[in-house]
Amino acid sequence: MKQLLKKYEDKAPEIVFHWNDPETEAQGWTVINSLRGGASGGGTRMRKGLDKNEVLSLAKTMEVKFTVSGPPIGGAKSGIDFDPEDPRKKGVLERWYKAVSPLLKSYYGTGGDMNVDETHEVIPITEESGVWHPQEGVFTGHFNPSEADKINRIGQLRHGVIKMLENTDYSPDVMRKYTVADMITGYGVAVAVSHYYDIYGGSIKGKKAIVQGFGNVGAAAAYYLSQMGAKVVGIIDRNGGIINEEGYSFDEVKELFLNKNGNTLVADNMLSFEEMNQKIWSLEAEIFTPCAASRLITKDQISQMIDSGLEVISCGANVPFADTEIFFGPIMEYTDERVSLIPDFISNCGMARVFAYFMERKVQMTDEAIFNDTSMTIKNAIQNTFDHNSTKTNISKTAFEIALKQLI
Numbered sequence: 001m002k003q004l005l006k007k008y009e010d011k012a013p014e015i016v017f018h019w020n021d022p023e024t025e026a027q028g029w030t031v032i033n034s035l036r037g038g039a040s041g042g043g044t045r046m047r048k049g050l051d052k053n054e055v056l057s058l059a060k061t062m063e064v065k066f067t068v069s070g071p072p073i074g075g076a077k078s079g080i081d082f083d084p085e086d087p088r089k090k091g092v093l094e095r096w097y098k099a100v101s102p103l104l105k106s107y108y109g110t111g112g113d114m115n116v117d118e119t120h121e122v123i124p125i126t127e128e129s130g131v132w133h134p135q136e137g138v139f140t141g142h143f144n145p146s147e148a149d150k151i152n153r154i155g156q157l158r159h160g161v162i163k164m165l166e167n168t169d170y171s172p173d174v175m176r177k178y179t180v181a182d183m184i185t186g187y188g189v190a191v192a193v194s195h196y197y198d199i200y201g202g203s204i205k206g207k208k209a210i211v212q213g214f215g216n217v218g219a220a221a222a223y224y225l226s227q228m229g230a231k232v233v234g235i236i237d238r239n240g241g242i243i244n245e246e247g248y249s250f251d252e253v254k255e256l257f258l259n260k261n262g263n264t265l266v267a268d269n270m271l272s273f274e275e276m277n278q279k280i281w282s283l284e285a286e287i288f289t290p291c292a293a294s295r296l297i298t299k300d301q302i303s304q305m306i307d308s309g310l311e312v313i314s315c316g317a318n319v320p321f322a323d324t325e326i327f328f329g330p331i332m333e334y335t336d337e338r339v340s341l342i343p344d345f346i347s348n349c350g351m352a353r354v355f356a357y358f359m360e361r362k363v364q365m366t367d368e369a370i371f372n373d374t375s376m377t378i379k380n381a382i383q384n385t386f387d388h389n390s391t392k393t394n395i396s397k398t399a400f401e402i403a404l405k406q407l408i
Helices: 002-010 051-070 089-106 118-128 136-143 145-160 180-200 218-228 250-259 273-282 299-307 330-336 350-359 367-389 397-408
Strands: 015-019 025-032 044-047 074-081 209-212 231-237 238-249 287-290 312-314 339-344
Touching: 002 074, 002 238, 015 044, 025 051, 025 089, 044 089, 051 074, 051 367, 051 397, 074 089, 074 273, 089 118, 089 136, 089 273, 118 145, 118 250, 118 299, 118 350, 118 367, 136 145, 136 350, 145 180, 145 350, 180 218, 180 287, 180 350, 180 367, 209 218, 218 250, 218 367, 238 250, 238 273, 238 367, 273 299, 330 339, 330 397, 339 397, 350 367, 367 397
Parallel strands: 044 074, 209 231, 209 287, 287 312, 312 339
Antiparallel strands: 015 025, 025 074, 231 238
16 A cells, blocks of 8 residues: 555646736645546635645545545645635635636636635636636536536536535524535535444444534534534634533534634633643544644644544544645554544545536435435445455555555
């Protein structure tokens, strides 16, 4: 596996697009690792301090993810080095998408990612740049459809991703009009844990869980984990967090979800980030879902959780471990050898799978059909990994080997 991984990591990306904003200090990159299958895909993120290497590693991650989610295309990613809280953000995004629109028309599909909203930013701004849909390039480059078929499938995709959830099994509040895009990634992170226990033995019910990050992914993961019967005992966010060693009830987790301020946890009696960072890693818990930024989790934090009974990690963040390597660094390897580590390209593939689902011809548009499709995709990937290695360790190593053999 390591030889395959090194060969994959060392291969230079096919296309690197570098942009400097003429009106602000912002700069951005689109990295297309390959045009496998004639196209590539990967979301757009924004954060201050982002660099090309971060975008490159995420593009390679996306390519691995497509071996699970489909379609069989190359991996790509866009990243903008700019403060997302800056009031000039909208103008930066408008100029960025205008610059990359030729790629989005031809062979690159994008979506939302960290600090860039799919529904309210990516779709309307790309439309203003003359792009029918942010995934148009995947249709053009990979599916090569007729004009009529392209229009029909883009229409299906356009409506599906921003579809308002109507089923109370999937929406915390149908009156607040949460969309598929708002909830599907966190759902995948949670359902991966449920499928893990079903396949490897045990049950999610009654298991204690720690959630890192309370943005779209972390908040939804906490909500669905609790709905499935897990007990969320701790949530750590960038501004602090909360702990209840007995576990919050489903109604309490639902209230936390509904009360969050944008991508930030809001709760009574919140502890400071410093205090949370001292306490949370030694809480008794079997489940951990890292859903914050990439490359945060240290070996010491993992060791403390293992000593406190950790059984399974379901990654909401891409590359959550504080390794410098693109994929399989020493912290990730240490973790994979000791607990069940479901890799990011399986557990957080929900949005990529939704895109692939709606690119097919005439699919069902119900909440149940959409979420069940993501659930079954994740279940099949975990089952395939189990079929190659039935032990509860080295799950990520096995999953990477399966994926890389398809790419190299």
